[in-house]
Amino acid sequence: MSTELETSQKSLYEIDFVCWIETTAEQLRNQNYACVDWQNLIEEIEDMSRRERKSLKSNLIVILLHLLKWQYQPEYRSGSWRGSIREHRRRVNDDLKDSPSLVPYLQEVFDECYANAREQAADETGLLLETFPVSCPYLSEQVLNSEYLPN
Numbered sequence: 151m152s153t154e155l156e157t158s159q160k161s162l163y164e165i166d167f168v169c170w171i172e173t174t175a176e177q178l179r180n181q182n183y184a185c186v187d188w189q190n191l192i193e194e195i196e197d198m199s200r201r202e203r204k205s206l207k208s209n210l211i212v213i214l215l216h217l218l219k220w221q222y223q224p225e226y227r228s229g230s231w232r233g234s235i236r237e238h239r240r241r242v243n244d245d246l247k248d249s250p251s252l253v254p255y256l257q258e259v260f261d262e263c264y265a266n267a268r269e270q271a272a273d274e275t276g277l278l279l280e281t282f283p284v285s286c287p288y289l290s291e292q293v294l295n296s297e298y299l300p301n
Contacts, residue, residue, distance in 0.1 A: 163190045206245050206252055207259055209238040213293055214267035215274070218282055221300040223275055232299070239296055246294075260290055 163170045170187070177186050216235045220227055246252055264286035272279040292298045 163187060202245065202249060202252065203255060203259075206242060206256060207263055209241045209245075210256065210260070210263045210293070211267045211270070212238045213242065214264050214286070214288070215270050217288060217293065217300055218267060218271040219275060221287075222271070222277060222281060235299070236296060239294055243294055243296075257290065261286065 162173060170190070174186060174191055177183070213235055216231050216238075220231055220235070242256075246256065268282045268284075269279065271277070271282055275281075288298075288300065
C-alpha cells in the first residue's frame with residue numbers, strides 16, 4: 151500500500167469515523183483489499199469484543215446492585231428498581247443469546263461484578279459494607295431469571 155493511501159485512510163479514520171466505516175465496508179464488498187485500512191480495521195474489531203464484555207459487566211453490576219438494594223432495603227422497593235432489574239437482565243440475556251461465547255466470561259467475572267455491586271450498594275444505601283455478604287448470595291441463574299427477586 152502506498153504511503154499516500156495510508157495517510158489518506160488514517161486521516162479519514164481520524165476525521166470522519168462514520169465515513170471511514172462506510173468506505174471500509176464498500177472496499178471489502180468490492181474486494182478491494184489493497185485499499186482497506188487494515189490496521190484500524192483490526193483495532194476496531196478487537197475493540198468491539200472489549201465493548202461487548204464491558205457492557206456485559208456493567209449490566210451485570212446493575213442487576214446485582216438492585217437485587218441487593220431490593221433485599222436489604224425492602225421499605226424502598228419501587229417499580230423503578232424492578233424495571234431496572236428487568237431491563238438489565240434483558241440486555242444480558244440478549245447479549246448471551248447473540249454471543250454464546252460470553253457465557254463463560256460471565257462466570258469468570260461474576261464474583262468481580264458482585265464485589266463492585268456490593269460496594270456500590272453500600273454507597274447508595276448508606277448501609278455498612280458489612281451488611282452485604284462478601285460472597286454473592288444469588289446464583290447466576292437467579293440473577294438472570296426474569297421472575298426472581300430476593301425476599
